[in-house]
Amino acid sequence: MCLLLALLCAAGPLAAQPRVVALGWEAAEHLLKLDITPLAVADAGDYRTWVVRPTLPDEVPSAGSRTEPNLELLAHLQPELIVIPPLLEDIRDKLERIAPVVAYSSFSQNHDNYLSARDNYLALARHFGREAFAREQLQAMQARLDALHQRLLAHFHGRLPKVTVIRFSSPTAVFINGDNSMAQHAMQLLHLRPAYPLPPSPWGIVQTPVTTLGRIEGGVILHIEPFAQQDQLFGTPLWRAMPFVRDGRFGAMRSTWTYGGVFSIEYLAEAIAEALLRIEVKQR
Structure with missing residues (x-):
């Protein structure tokens, strides 16, 4: 998590329509909740089957699998940023020949998985200059949770x-x-x-x-x-x-x-x- 925060905070914001590839589903979810449509997502078909929400547009192609991304396709897409999970650190050097790379922290018993995911989302938002929007999304989620609590x-x-x-x-x-x-x-x-x-x-x-x-x-x-x-x-x-x-x-x-x-x-x-x-x- 600290590595992700350091990398993203050091980088400047990308263009209004960033060209970014998500090689993990959590990154894809967070990009979509920033109103950013990824150029490609690893195992995109399985994302649509298992993750479902937020909706990944049909036109977004698969970037290969989550364990073996399609490097030829990534090079062809010419992304400005590639977001990876920790399990792809061993091919970071190959990916960095295509575009800058940032790594997401993943599920671990050594940290709070919810807070880690929240930090990942906000770090990504800061990179794209969308932190205010991201915090609005989080506030809306909290309001929804509060309403559900009252119904219960x-x-x-x-x-x-x-x-x-x-x-x-x-x-x-x-x-x-x-x-x-x-x-x-x-x-x-x-x-x-x-x-x-x-x-x-x-x-x-x-x-x-x-x-x-x-x-x-x-x-x-x-x-x-x-x-x-x-x-x-x-x-x-x-x-x-x-x-x-x-x-x-x-x-x-x-x-x-x-x-x-x-x-x-x-x-x-x-x-x-x-x-x-x-x-x-x-x-x-």
């Missing part, structure tokens, strides 16, 4: 439930979003507490057997759709015996990218809130 308070009569966000990897295994995951950062900004605290990790997730979910006491469990094999689990006696299933404390979140930039917090918060608002509140 009203729905749950002032007693917000603890929440666990999961993603099934199979009928027998599940990823639990814990400390330093973007899902949990979104929860924190909605003033929601985790029902199953986990230690920090680089991506904030832990894979565990589905049976582990039975240990979670209280709160709501939300699973991120899609789960193609749900019929192999949800109809089983094991699943129906889970306390949160019996008590109606289980819900589905619409598909949302959990490894994104700073605005993935807003998209996750929206999906979490929508799912919670469908949970029936039992009268005490």
